[in-house]
Amino acid sequence: MTALLVLLGLTVVGSVVPAPVVALGPGPTFDTLGEVNGTPVVSAEGLPTYPTDGHLNMTTVGVTDGITALRALGLWASGTHRLAPRSSLYPPGESAEQVTAQNQQEFDGSIANAEAAALTHLGLPTRVTVGALTDGSPSAGLLVEGDEIRAVAGTPIDSVQTLLDTLGAARPDVPLTMTVVRGGAPRDVTITPGSHPGDPARAFLGITPATSPVAGQELTITLGDVGGPSAGLMFSLALVDKLTPGPLTGGRFVAGTGTVDAEGRVGPISGIQFKMLKAQEVGAEVFLVPAANCAEAAADAPDGLNLVRAGTVGEAVSALETLEAGGTPAGCS
Structure with a gap:
């Protein structure tokens, strides 16, 4: 009887008391060629633009916070989530609001870099x-x-x-x-x-x-409630697609991830396994992978998802053009 009461007590505690962990898993995905709440994610004024087709989806990692021990165990057992110490995302001494503000600052920086990388790739003044x-x-x-x-x-x-x-x-x-x-x-x-x-x-x-x-021209990237820098590559590609004739995707459903600097170099990101799972779930055929994440991505690639290596914005553009021409771009291994 005592053991039963102890077990019952532990179960109650485990279902009520928050655990000091967060669960990481597949997060929302957005088509950078499309609209969110009626507003284009990417737009240009004062520059010639062209029709696009297919998808260029940026992907995210979802963070589930404030979970109980039993909930954490269930998410871990699902195989689609990983547990991490809460302090790794919310350092002691920093509030959730401060962390959100830092993520927003990184996101704003990624927008500026994405615009610069697209302009540089296209050779625009x-x-x-x-x-x-x-x-x-x-x-x-x-x-x-x-x-x-x-x-x-x-x-x-x-x-x-x-x-x-x-x-x-x-x-x-x-x-x-x-x-x-x-x-x-x-x-x-x-x-x-x-x-x-x-x-x-x-x-x-x-x-x-x-x-x-230059003056009289403006690029705009708008996407609320998303933080961090890892959408930079997909933003750049959406701008390149809209500012050049012919659909860059060839009508395919392309997803991907990667930071980007002003010169168009693609940097590594975290949580790529979750991003690939989300891409597969929504029907992506091709997934653009930062070169530094290629080995990790290849080890966890979902069935049917074609991984394409992207070391720079230029490499990503060339890879998509190669696919459209019927060729095989550099993948991950």
Whole structure:
């Protein structure tokens, strides 16, 4: 009788008390060529656009939080989820709101990089702009988001890298003049850099630069309630598809994942097994895999899903073109 009561007590506790874990599994997927709540995920203004076909789905990892021990055990036993310490996603001392804000910041950065990577791949004219400003930084109140940066300390700025190199020579507390264009009018702005939080010898201005299309042209990526940087590749491909004649997918259902930098290099992500499961579930035929994730993906690939290696945006475009031509692009092994 005592043992039965103990078992009953453990069962009650296990079904009520939250466990210190989260469950990771397949998350939502969105077609970057389509619409969400009536709004196109990707759009362009002031540039010629072309009809698309098929799907270019970005994939996510779902996080189930606040689960009981019994619920956690059930998810683990399903074979489609993995348990992880809650502290690995929500570090001690950081609130869920802070983690969400960090994920949103990463997502916003991935959008800027995706736009830059697409523009670079297509060889379209670009300009360097202020993508974001850090609150309370030396640039706050002097620059605004969207300012076009033409020169820094007399050095013409023609790329984000040139800007970073030029700012790398700046020193804390030594004023420098930036020439920016705002509202069509150039102006000189003098900013006194502070000290970088991680290295007091480095200058800190609080600017996040972006590669933007020329004035009169605008790229827009809109997708709410999604955080993190791993949709960058699929956003870039959607822009390339909409800005070039002929459907990039050839009408296929293509899904994928991968971070992307402004130069179009595709970076690794976590949770690829869950993303592949979701892609298979919704009917994807092809899955674009970051080169660094290829071995992991090949080991867990669902049946019937064609894995295609993507080391850069250019490689991904070429792979899809090869498929359309009846060829076999580089896969994962």
